Amino acid sequence: MESCLANGRAIVAQAKTQVFEDIFRFFTEQLANGVIHPGDRLLSERELAQALDVSRPSLREAMRALALLGLIDIRPGQGTYVRNPDATVLREFFSVMLVLQPNMYQSALVTREAIECQAIRIACRAARPQDIQRLRDALDRITETAPDPEKGADADFAFHRTLVEASHDEVMLFVYDALQPLLRRDHAVRRQAIKDRPEVQNVMPLAHKLVLDALIAGDEEAADAELRRHIQIPQGYEELVENGERQSSRVRAPG
Numbered sequence: 001m002e003s004c005l006a007n008g009r010a011i012v013a014q015a016k017t018q019v020f021e022d023i024f025r026f027f028t029e030q031l032a033n034g035v036i037h038p039g040d041r042l043l044s045e046r047e048l049a050q051a052l053d054v055s056r057p058s059l060r061e062a063m064r065a066l067a068l069l070g071l072i073d074i075r076p077g078q079g080t081y082v083r084n085p086d087a088t089v090l091r092e093f094f095s096v097m098l099v100l101q102p103n104m105y106q107s108a109l110v111t112r113e114a115i116e117c118q119a120i121r122i123a124c125r126a127a128r129p130q131d132i133q134r135l136r137d138a139l140d141r142i143t144e145t146a147p148d149p150e151k152g153a154d155a156d157f158a159f160h161r162t163l164v165e166a167s168h169d170e171v172m173l174f175v176y177d178a179l180q181p182l183l184r185r186d187h188a189v190r191r192q193a194i195k196d197r198p199e200v201q202n203v204m205p206l207a208h209k210l211v212l213d214a215l216i217a218g219d220e221e222a223a224d225a226e227l228r229r230h231i232q233i234p235q236g237y238e239e240l241v242e243n244g245e246r247q248s249s250r251v252r253a254p255g
């Protein structure tokens, strides 16, 4: 009886999810196709339920979820209005979803590399002087915080996010920010791994400086290659240290 009831609940929950997905898809398609716009008033609940061929309670529930996502504004007695989507809210949901999914960590790192390497290529052409200055500041911060695993991880994340920002590609930045909790965790793990290795800490700024130098030179191939090498660092610590010793005169924070 219990399993029968539980099963029944699961079926009802699945049906509700399907209704929500259908309504969500319908709504986003209407937005994407320019049929509805932020500020528009939607059809009444009765008309909408009829048009979508769903029950009014199901529709009401889905609309509440859309309101929670910040996509619509339900004004009692006035109607339901399309809102200007709040990217921050949607990104937070996306972000939580990624964190909760199992096995997303490795996938997030692959996506990170794809986004950053494409972003730096675009930044080679699109970066503005203020972006370069912000990257120089971020590099200074990496140099200052090298021995501190926590602050070092924050500084490292900030440098890489600034790189993505320098592409001025909003969608890449949006996805990158959604990955933020996973990426921060990765930076923290990497910094913990070298907390007792000052010889590696000392060359961390160099790896970032080489990336920044290539970006400033507008050399897409070199920037992509330096960044990819740096992102794959755990396998390359020894090479990094060796490289750093050879170029120790260049390890100084940039002026």
Ligand SMILES: [Zn+2]
Pocket: 156, 159, 160, 208, 230
């Ligand atoms: Zn880094």
